[in-house]
Amino acid sequence: MLRPWNIPLLIDALDSVPVYLQIVQAIIEEIRRGRLTSGTPMPGSRILAEQLAVNRKTVIQAYQELLAQGWLEVEPKRGTFVSHKIPVTVAAPFLAGPPAKAAIPDQPGFGFTPRESLPAEPLAPGNLVFTDGTPDVRLAPIGALASAYRQVLQAKGRRNMLGYGDAAGSFELREALSVMLNQERSLACRPENLCITRGSQMGLFLLAEALIKPGDVVVVDALSYPPAWEAFRRVGATLVPVPVDTEGMQVEELERICRQQPPRAVLLTPHHQFPTTVTLKADRRLHLLDLATRYRFAIIEDDYDHEFHYGYRPVLPLASADTEGLVLYTGSFSKLVAPSIRMGYVAGPRQVIETISQVRAIVDRQGDLMMEVALAELIEAGEIKRHARRAHGEYHQRRDALAAFLGRYLGDAVRFSVPEGGLALWVEFDAAIDVDQLAKKAVRQHVVFTPGSRFALRPEDRVNAVRLGFASLSVPELEEAVKRIARALDA
Amino acid sequence: MLRPWNIPLLIDALDSVPVYLQIVQAIIEEIRRGRLTSGTPMPGSRILAEQLAVNRKTVIQAYQELLAQGWLEVEPKRGTFVSHKIPVTVAAPFLAGPPAKAAIPDQPGFGFTPRESLPAEPLAPGNLVFTDGTPDVRLAPIGALASAYRQVLQAKGRRNMLGYGDAAGSFELREALSVMLNQERSLACRPENLCITRGSQMGLFLLAEALIKPGDVVVVDALSYPPAWEAFRRVGATLVPVPVDTEGMQVEELERICRQQPPRAVLLTPHHQFPTTVTLKADRRLHLLDLATRYRFAIIEDDYDHEFHYGYRPVLPLASADTEGLVLYTGSFSKLVAPSIRMGYVAGPRQVIETISQVRAIVDRQGDLMMEVALAELIEAGEIKRHARRAHGEYHQRRDALAAFLGRYLGDAVRFSVPEGGLALWVEFDAAIDVDQLAKKAVRQHVVFTPGSRFALRPEDRVNAVRLGFASLSVPELEEAVKRIARALDA
Numbered sequence: 001m002l003r004p005w006n007i008p009l010l011i012d013a014l015d016s017v018p019v020y021l022q023i024v025q026a027i028i029e030e031i032r033r034g035r036l037t038s039g040t041p042m043p044g045s046r047i048l049a050e051q052l053a054v055n056r057k058t059v060i061q062a063y064q065e066l067l068a069q070g071w072l073e074v075e076p077k078r079g080t081f082v083s084h085k086i087p088v089t090v091a092a093p094f095l096a097g098p099p100a101k102a103a104i105p106d107q108p109g110f111g112f113t114p115r116e117s118l119p120a121e122p123l124a125p126g127n128l129v130f131t132d133g134t135p136d137v138r139l140a141p142i143g144a145l146a147s148a149y150r151q152v153l154q155a156k157g158r159r160n161m162l163g164y165g166d167a168a169g170s171f172e173l174r175e176a177l178s179v180m181l182n183q184e185r186s187l188a189c190r191p192e193n194l195c196i197t198r199g200s201q202m203g204l205f206l207l208a209e210a211l212i213k214p215g216d217v218v219v220v221d222a223l224s225y226p227p228a229w230e231a232f233r234r235v236g237a238t239l240v241p242v243p244v245d246t247e248g249m250q251v252e253e254l255e256r257i258c259r260q261q262p263p264r265a266v267l268l269t270p271h272h273q274f275p276t277t278v279t280l281k282a283d284r285r286l287h288l289l290d291l292a293t294r295y296r297f298a299i300i301e302d303d304y305d306h307e308f309h310y311g312y313r314p315v316l317p318l319a320s321a322d323t324e325g326l327v328l329y330t331g332s333f334s335k336l337v338a339p340s341i342r343m344g345y346v347a348g349p350r351q352v353i354e355t356i357s358q359v360r361a362i363v364d365r366q367g368d369l370m371m372e373v374a375l376a377e378l379i380e381a382g383e384i385k386r387h388a389r390r391a392h393g394e395y396h397q398r399r400d401a402l403a404a405f406l407g408r409y410l411g412d413a414v415r416f417s418v419p420e421g422g423l424a425l426w427v428e429f430d431a432a433i434d435v436d437q438l439a440k441k442a443v444r445q446h447v448v449f450t451p452g453s454r455f456a457l458r459p460e461d462r463v464n465a466v467r468l469g470f471a472s473l474s475v476p477e478l479e480e481a482v483k484r485i486a487r488a489l490d491a
Numbered sequence: 492m493l494r495p496w497n498i499p500l501l502i503d504a505l506d507s508v509p510v511y512l513q514i515v516q517a518i519i520e521e522i523r524r525g526r527l528t529s530g531t532p533m534p535g536s537r538i539l540a541e542q543l544a545v546n547r548k549t550v551i552q553a554y555q556e557l558l559a560q561g562w563l564e565v566e567p568k569r570g571t572f573v574s575h576k577i578p579v580t581v582a583a584p585f586l587a588g589p590p591a592k593a594a595i596p597d598q599p600g601f602g603f604t605p606r607e608s609l610p611a612e613p614l615a616p617g618n619l620v621f622t623d624g625t626p627d628v629r630l631a632p633i634g635a636l637a638s639a640y641r642q643v644l645q646a647k648g649r650r651n652m653l654g655y656g657d658a659a660g661s662f663e664l665r666e667a668l669s670v671m672l673n674q675e676r677s678l679a680c681r682p683e684n685l686c687i688t689r690g691s692q693m694g695l696f697l698l699a700e701a702l703i704k705p706g707d708v709v710v711v712d713a714l715s716y717p718p719a720w721e722a723f724r725r726v727g728a729t730l731v732p733v734p735v736d737t738e739g740m741q742v743e744e745l746e747r748i749c750r751q752q753p754p755r756a757v758l759l760t761p762h763h764q765f766p767t768t769v770t771l772k773a774d775r776r777l778h779l780l781d782l783a784t785r786y787r788f789a790i791i792e793d794d795y796d797h798e799f800h801y802g803y804r805p806v807l808p809l810a811s812a813d814t815e816g817l818v819l820y821t822g823s824f825s826k827l828v829a830p831s832i833r834m835g836y837v838a839g840p841r842q843v844i845e846t847i848s849q850v851r852a853i854v855d856r857q858g859d860l861m862m863e864v865a866l867a868e869l870i871e872a873g874e875i876k877r878h879a880r881r882a883h884g885e886y887h888q889r890r891d892a893l894a895a896f897l898g899r900y901l902g903d904a905v906r907f908s909v910p911e912g913g914l915a916l917w918v919e920f921d922a923a924i925d926v927d928q929l930a931k932k933a934v935r936q937h938v939v940f941t942p943g944s945r946f947a948l949r950p951e952d953r954v955n956a957v958r959l960g961f962a963s964l965s966v967p968e969l970e971e972a973v974k975r976i977a978r979a980l981d982a
């Protein structure tokens with residue numbers, strides 16, 4: 001005996017969910033809400049189709065789905081019923097629940113503490129943005145990259161690269177990269193000393209995972225890079241700041257810390273200190289390596305934009321002078337190719353590299369092998385070097401242009417040294433000008449920059465300065481951007 | 492007054508390190524070892540060039556580098572000296588150190604406990620490999636992918652995708668994916684309910700990060716996926732197993748656990764249980780959702796190969812019946828496109844998605860925007876669906892072929908049900924046959940498979956079974972592979 005079907009189903013023909021699935025969902029919801037219980041006979045497909053004003057085939061399709069899922073069952077010659085296997089009791093808690101689902105609720109149904117939202121950066125069209133030192137994507141070697149990638153995809157015998165691979169990254173890229181790093185940065189690494197990562201951020205993340213236990217001390221520059229702090233804090237590191245001056249990290253102060261509690265690791269950017277752009281001087285380098293030997297801590301050296309140096313010659317990394325496996329070296333292709341090409345690396349003792357490769361397999365299994373091989377071929381063909389040379393000339397010009405515009409339009413309001421390399425200037429403002437306030441006024445003049453106080457680990461390290469990335473803006477854009485800052489100053 | 496230069500420098504013209512850098516390294520090493528001390532005069536470039544039998548320009552280049560780094564200093568009219576800034580004392584600890592660096596040492600110079608190595612899988616050429624269910628990379632839609640990627644790279648106005656972007660992934664892909672998931676999996680998600688990840692492994696990793704505090708209970712199937720356990724264990728979760736039978740997770744047992752200590756999350760693969768391939772039945776689904784509502788735990792549903800279902804119709808996910816934001820849904824394109832395309836997603840309440848996107852920014856900043864947009868365009872053009880249909884027919888055939896070969900060549904030694912979907916068969920062996928032993932014998936017959944005991948959380952859950960992925964081998968390869976297992980049985 002069939003009961004009349006008196007349960008309203010809301011069908012929306014314009015919904016992106018197909019009609020038969022809307023019927024399926026509605027019936028499941030009715031079962032869950034306890035309005036359709038075990039053994040309830042279902043109306044015939046013809047009747048339901050008429051009531052819902054849909055094609056009968058659509059109802060049959062919905063019923064077949066519900067049968068396949070086990071919500072309904074067919075009793076031969078009697079008809080279709082809500083399954084007897086569905087326990088009567090479980091529907092009860094849903095009775096008081098919300099009506100059938102329209103969207104995923106914003107808040108989860110289980111207890112959950114969301115992370116505090118990071119402030120969104122204003123990126124309205126027409127704004128000129130000083131990044132903290134990203135390259136100009138308009139100069140990226142797109143043609144070369146696209147054709148290398150296509151060749152890799154289409155090459156015979158390359159299909160195996162579409163499968164799962166080594167979590168440390170493609171051997172071909174590690175080989176090309178080891179030659180490149182040995183020549184340009186005087187490392188002495190072999191492919192097994194390298195783990196390819198998704199940019200240097202993942203390199204820092206993996207090193208934090210592999211090295212740090214809760215409570216370990218990690219020394220950082222008092223002014224440095226917040227996402228790096230995050231990677232170490234989340235595994236329980238206690239960050240201890242050391243002041244930076246015009247010769248880089250004050251290693252004397254580090255020695256004082258070592259005498260109190262030797263750190264597990266010291267994280268720094270010796271080539272162009274982030275954010276202040278200064279280079280760590282030779283005597284401090286030597287002192288730092290000596291402290292690492294005496295106190296047995298790891299030096300994590302982020303060599304993040306060594307490709308761009310306009311002084312006589314780039315300074316070699318600490319890693320090139322390390323004979324005892326104390327330095328873990330990270331770098332990336334983000335500055336060299338494009339930020340969205342998430343390709344970086346960690347170089348270090350094989351034991352550490354093997355361990356971080358295993359951690360990496362838990363994070364995201366492996367990298368994009370095809371992209372890795374395409375990049376290896378660009379390196380081997382000299383394309384990356386050619387691109388670096390082209391970009392280098394351009395960025396050198398932009399550095400000098402920005403320095404000239406700052407002098408011309410801001411005059412005494414600012415003080416800065418022209419950095420020997422990198423993609424940004426560190427500009428200190430006169431004490432009478434509040435940089436945080438200026439940044440807000442600047443947005444109204446359609447120029448965006450991040451106040452340097454963001455890079456201070458502690459409130460007392462805050463500075464009245466700004467890191468102005470010059471590489472992503474052309475010379476006319478730089479001039480216009482500095483003029484807008486001047487206007488904000490006068491506003 | 493110049494001392495005679497009596498320090499031997501070993502220069503190797505065939506080394507990949509340029510000669511001038513070898514000189515630089517050797518001199519720094521001499522300074523660090525205390526053989527060259529502050530104020531020591533350096534030989535003139537002509538003299539050193541003669542002694543080393545190198546071009547004088549090379550020596551000048553090396554000196555300039557050493558001057559730039561601050562190791563040397565020039566005193567006008569007197570000559571070049573080791574810098575006075577280098578403290579005399581610090582060189583001492585290096586005196587007893589190793590000789591100049593030839594390679595990065597295998598072990599780091601600081602205390603370090605390496606992770607235990609995972610066993611390497613034998614992949615000698617000529618071996619036929621049963622994966623745990625990967626697709627056939629020979630069928631991957633390479634042409635379509637390469638041309639979509641090229642178009643994205645070359646399109647005007649697309650250069651901004653080379654820059655930094657949203658850590659949750661490209662809006663274009665999240666939009667295309669939400670339509671696809673709503674249509675095919677009956678979710679009700681909007682782009683803001685999605686975070687694009689590097690494959691589903693990263694999805695699990697981020698969820699573990701966002702949800703779990705040390706000591707939290709996470710329930711998993713007693714037989715399940717070890718890399719998923721790893722993601723939860725590393726944040727301190729206590730994994731509690733629930734047995735699996737032919738209807739999926741035994742939810743009765745889960746209820747018993749809930750009464751003792753409600754879990755923080757339940758992790759499962761309801762569509763095709765990994766590794767046993769069974770589908771979670773409707774009454775258990777309902778019971779599970781009910782328990783989640785009552786005990787307020789998160790259900791993490793890994794819908795890892797729903798695209799391939801050969802029964803009447805794929806079963807809809809738990810997420811499609813969740814009205815309260817209890818289900819966090821993960822999936823990936825690894826099975827659909829290729830494993831090396833590391834592209835997956837998490838769908839869930841906006842609050843959770845925003846949080847995991849922030850964690851994701853710490854892990855690797857963001858995904859590959861260009862690849863994400865290329866994939867979005869393949870989805871919108873229907874190319875992904877067309878590929879899935881082609882692959883579907885092929886895999887259906889391979890499933891049936893493997894089932895037939897197992898019957899023909901292994902007969903009574905094995906017992907299995909043909910699964911309704913997925914890319915693998917779960918094959919139990921007769922108790923008289925030790926699967927772990929068989930796997931070793933099989934390698935000698937050039938066929939590789941992973942014993943199912945690897946998927947057991949506890950020793951007592953071990954089974955005498957094997958998960959045989961059939962999708963990555965052609966029908967003739969499947970026949971040959973099963974014959975080789977038969978030979979291993981007889982060996």
